[in-house]
Amino acid sequence: MGSHHGEVLRILRDDGPQSRASLARRGKLSATTLTHVTAQLLRDGVVAESEFVDTTGIGRPGQAIKLIPDAHHVVGIHLGAGLVQLVIADLAASIKASASFEFSVRDTAPDDVIARTAEALATLRSEAGDPHLLGAGVAVPGPVNVEQRSLLASINTGWRNLPLAKLFETQINLPVILEHNVTSMALAEVRYGIGRRVPAVLYVYLRTGLGAGLVVDGIPFRPGGHGAVELGHIQISRDGPLCSCGNHGCLESYVNEGVLMRSIGLKGQAPSNLFEQLEATDAFGPTLDRLTDSLAIAINILTPDLIVLGGHLSQAPESLFSHLRANLPPRVMPHMRDVLRIDRTGFGPLAGAIGGAVVALDHFFYSGVRH
Numbered sequence: 001m002g003s004h005h006g007e008v009l010r011i012l013r014d015d016g017p018q019s020r021a022s023l024a025r026r027g028k029l030s031a032t033t034l035t036h037v038t039a040q041l042l043r044d045g046v047v048a049e050s051e052f053v054d055t056t057g058i059g060r061p062g063q064a065i066k067l068i069p070d071a072h073h074v075v076g077i078h079l080g081a082g083l084v085q086l087v088i089a090d091l092a093a094s095i096k097a098s099a100s101f102e103f104s105v106r107d108t109a110p111d112d113v114i115a116r117t118a119e120a121l122a123t124l125r126s127e128a129g130d131p132h133l134l135g136a137g138v139a140v141p142g143p144v145n146v147e148q149r150s151l152l153a154s155i156n157t158g159w160r161n162l163p164l165a166k167l168f169e170t171q172i173n174l175p176v177i178l179e180h181n182v183t184s185m186a187l188a189e190v191r192y193g194i195g196r197r198v199p200a201v202l203y204v205y206l207r208t209g210l211g212a213g214l215v216v217d218g219i220p221f222r223p224g225g226h227g228a229v230e231l232g233h234i235q236i237s238r239d240g241p242l243c244s245c246g247n248h249g250c251l252e253s254y255v256n257e258g259v260l261m262r263s264i265g266l267k268g269q270a271p272s273n274l275f276e277q278l279e280a281t282d283a284f285g286p287t288l289d290r291l292t293d294s295l296a297i298a299i300n301i302l303t304p305d306l307i308v309l310g311g312h313l314s315q316a317p318e319s320l321f322s323h324l325r326a327n328l329p330p331r332v333m334p335h336m337r338d339v340l341r342i343d344r345t346g347f348g349p350l351a352g353a354i355g356g357a358v359v360a361l362d363h364f365f366y367s368g369v370r371h
């Protein structure tokens, strides 16, 4: 029964208000089933009747069903290396309240990070007027074991096999779902951002490390139930610097926040315009070349229609985008040259927390399991 509810909710999310006839046709539901489903959703207060105007101008105005975005909320948490961001978001993934804090990866145990996150969430809930929360999605900095509900390994924090879902549930008293952080960001683009209706979206995120996430036909790409797209660990030079993964010469060993900061003589917290500052130095060209080389490999293997750049890359100058748009197509298979698009995320610095919220919405609401 829940799957019918989920189907109706997803149609309303993706295409706005619909007549009952349209919902039945598109959801492949009988009139009886649709009546049952909409009655329950109306009772739950997650949809409402509204006037529907046929945009073709042929039909007469009639009653339509629309989603009520404010009916429920979810929590999105991005657990990054040294940075936690939280949002409370509605059913349309609009942010109602947000918070963040930094922590020292070296000196802070995971339990302490989770306790601080719970404290920050308690404050955020009261700031947001204590809305009803369905659950929390936590975007974590490494691949996830779905069955164990754990973070398998995070190179930049050193955390391994952590049952994070259970640990968070104990502290925040909400059901929790985990997802790899960059995959969460890719999912947010597919559901609510520039990746809507795009078959394959590859997200590339640069902060402490260089991560990637792929969503294909609306589903996170997680081979074997635990994989991630390790773009940052494509080896581009056998004799390159030692990478945090133990290999030598990975893309991430050349293109990460720390290395880029050092190459332009910066210390401390990374500036938001890191790539703008990099553009004025000799380090910019080699960085672009390494990114281009690695992305060309990823495109030939994964065939994304859209590459979304996030983190520091989202604030890179236009010259980085024009370089990639000019130099990537000749390096990939001919059929990919015409379809490939490269753009920056529109979700800004909170993309990871929004990603967590979108994972929570998928799991706790649009799956239809609640109804």
Ligand SMILES: [Zn+2]
Residues within 6 Å of the ligand: 232, 233, 243, 244, 245, 246, 247, 250, 252, 253
């Ligand atoms: Zn590596």
